[in-house]
Amino acid sequence: MTGTSPDFAARLRSAGLRPTRQRVALARVLFGAGHRHVTAESLHAEVKATRIPVALATVYNALNQFRDAGLLHEVVVAPGRSYFDTNTGHHHHFFVENDGELHDFPADKVTIAGLPAPPRGTRLSRVDVVVRVRR
């Protein structure tokens, strides 16, 4: 086994966060495989399955801290619930309205032309495209 498992502790440290047992466990679930879209509840369920005890409040704390540190993006597509996205690159989303599923698609193939100038006194922050679909 010479697998190069990412060093989550180091990644947390360089984000200015102490690599505690629960933050490392959460980072492992979040960043261990491909990109993910999670809710606080779904992440809590997953991390509990790893047998490392993490309170739901800690999941909320960590998600907000990871987001503030730039490790996650928060995606708002449905009322009443936040999705956190491990894909922090430039991309957009399909949202399956039936089951609340989110799917990424890269932004570099998408061209948006003809956007008006931002309202006076404001600076562009980001452009989010949500393609809503139904089964």
Place this chain on the structure above:
Amino acid sequence: MTGTSPDFAARLRSAGLRPTRQRVALARVLFGAGHRHVTAESLHAEVKATRIPVALATVYNALNQFRDAGLLHEVVVAPGRSYFDTNTGHHHHFFVENDGELHDFPADKVTIAGLPAPPRGTRLSRVDVVVRVRR
């Protein structure tokens, strides 16, 4: 005074809703002038100012019914709060992240090219573009 004030009662009836005192009062506030983006709370505050008593639960009921009847669109741009939009036409939004303000812009000048095909088994429902800006 020969002003042609829109007949809100009729509009409600043809949407399949009884024109009750509170639904008419809400419709007047919502549809009496140009396009609006309201929250349940903000609409409740406005309608109360007209001295017609309307419970907050009724505002929620009416907003959901108006939306289901196609008189309003629900816009989700910020976590924890829903905006209801009297503009049901094809358009997109600037969202001023600082103060939670929404501004419309028409969709007909905007061109979106290169969108991938919807995930198999799904049909396109609508494409929402949110341009996030900051002051």
Place this chain on the structure above:
DNA sequence: CAAGTACTTTAGAATAATTCCAAAGATGAA
């Protein structure tokens, strides 16, 4: 390594937005 301090976790209480409930009131068809 021992201490000390600052940061973290946590259970449970608190908030905020929204929905539910069951009783009282209003609407419209007959």
Place this chain on the structure above:
DNA sequence: TTCATCTTTGGAATTATTCTAAAGTACTTG
């Protein structure tokens, strides 16, 4: 006018999220 149906309403309930303060852990320093 009558009556069945729909609507409103205050307050309780629900859901997602944040707050609090006490107990625990991680880094710094000696």
